[in-house]
Amino acid sequence: MNREEILKKYEPTRENLLYILHDIQDSKNEKYLSEEDLVAVSRYLKISRSEVVGVATFYTMFSVKKRGQHIIRVCVSPPCQLMGGNTIFNYLRKTLGVKEGETTSDNMFTLESSSCLGVCAVAPAMMIDDQMFGNLTPEKIDEIITRYREKKNG
Numbered sequence: 790m791n792r793e794e795i796l797k798k799y800e801p802t803r804e805n806l807l808y809i810l811h812d813i814q815d816s817k818n819e820k821y822l823s824e825e826d827l828v829a830v831s832r833y834l835k836i837s838r839s840e841v842v843g844v845a846t847f848y849t850m851f852s853v854k855k856r857g858q859h860i861i862r863v864c865v866s867p868p869c870q871l872m873g874g875n876t877i878f879n880y881l882r883k884t885l886g887v888k889e890g891e892t893t894s895d896n897m898f899t900l901e902s903s904s905c906l907g908v909c910a911v912a913p914a915m916m917i918d919d920q921m922f923g924n925l926t927p928e929k930i931d932e933i934i935t936r937y938r939e940k941k942n943g
């Protein structure tokens with residue numbers, strides 16, 4: 790679905806701003822909101838561009854920079870940290886060859902941090918897009934990353 794089709798799905802009211810931004814971002818391979826997207830949304834909802842930009846930059850789920858096809862969010866809140874969250878984050882940085890906020894050279898993954906993902910019982914945890922992964926170990930991460938890469942190639 791392209792941007793115009795997404796906009797038409799919603800009544801042009803401010804209450805729909807988050808849903809619209811979410812759908813537009815999700816529809817794009819680079820998982821981000823471009824300047825054109827922000828302007829189009831502000832025109833459609835008849836609100837200022839700066840209000841739309843404010844929302845798009847306030848919530849960590851949105852990005853105004855191009856990102857990879859999959860967004861990895863690693864929990865950095867204390868319960869996960871206590872269970873080895875730091876090791877997990879370092880391992881991901883090393884495996885993917887990126888720093889926090891960066892995208893892999895094949896544009897497959899962007900690595901981000903997140904506060905509590907709400908699954909502390911299975912700490913340390915991360916999300917890839919909408920899917921949760923817990924009880925993480927370096928071995929488990931290898932498996933998960935390989936699975937995503939195989940999905941792409943298969």
Ligand code: FES
Pocket residue numbers: 864865866867868869870904905906907908909912913914
């Ligand atoms: S602290 Fe990591 S999921 Fe809650």
